[in-house]
Amino acid sequence: TVLTAADVDALHKAGGRLLVSPNIDADVMDRAMHHGMVTMPGVFTPTEAFQAIRLGASALKFFPASVLGSSGIAAIRAVLPATTLIGAVGGVSDKDFAGYKAVGVSVFGLGSSLYKPGASVEDVSQRARAAVAAWDEAFGGQ
Template identity: 65%
Template sequence: MTQPIHWPTVKRPLVAILRGVKPDEVEGIVDVLIDGGFEMIEVPLNSPDPFVSIERACKRFGKDSLIGAGTVLTAADCARVSDAGGRLMVSPNVDVDVLAMAVSRGMVTMPGVFSPTEAFLALRSGASALKFFPASTLGASGIAAIRAVLPPDTVIGAVGGVSDKNFSDYVAAGVQAFGIGSSLYRPGMTTAEVRATARKTVESYDRAARQ
């Protein structure tokens, strides 16, 4: 089993997914997210000029937050994320070559899984956390059923259909990390709009975590 980079200890395990963000707006968006309580930022690689956005965000905010990429599909792209300063690698699937590259670069990893087979493969390959995706299809009960057979110290994440409206269901199922996408950020949103959705998301998560 490959030794993973440990999932970080943060106040709120919320990963902001900025799919579609542009380089000229990324710093303003990330600024309001961090100010609103987010400590982890993901720029999916199917966004416009993603490596430029990642580099800009990392240069300004990388010391105080965990910033990296999502939708990382190749080892070469993973290396480019690292070269840009990214320390977080999120993918929709389990690719052992991508995970090997990420671990060799000291990156925190969260590959996408949907089944026990994929979950165990990801863990053997050095995953820091598992991203159950799409979570809305598995549901909280499906994730809980798979979680029951995984090592007890596995960090369980949920992405896809998770928002301020259903945090409590997933927290009750043992989910410990969340990727928040379109309910938090959509292309074209202003910093003021993102500030408002960030506040709503954080307040909802905090309520669920206290239950």
């Protein structure tokens, strides 16, 4: 997660090419564009989505997606350019893939649905395998 232009520089210096942030920040976007990075800022409203697109976002991360739900994302998606890549992050689990896919979401961030404090490696591995299987089922192994 990137919050500042200095974070962008540190990510780039470490070899990172993909930048994910919880918000849309012009300084962060400018620095990322300077480095030629792929950007996925967090948005929640149509205003934020269009601002991110105007600033050169490679994709949009709807966050927290669980609050918007697939119907909320669909309503905003309807007014965005058809070529906009859409992600859902925040409260999303593998059980949500098919519903989000139906409204044009093709990128997901899974956090607490994969890892919970104190979880064993085996627990996390099982959840990750289930997520991959759910992805394959929803997206046909794409």
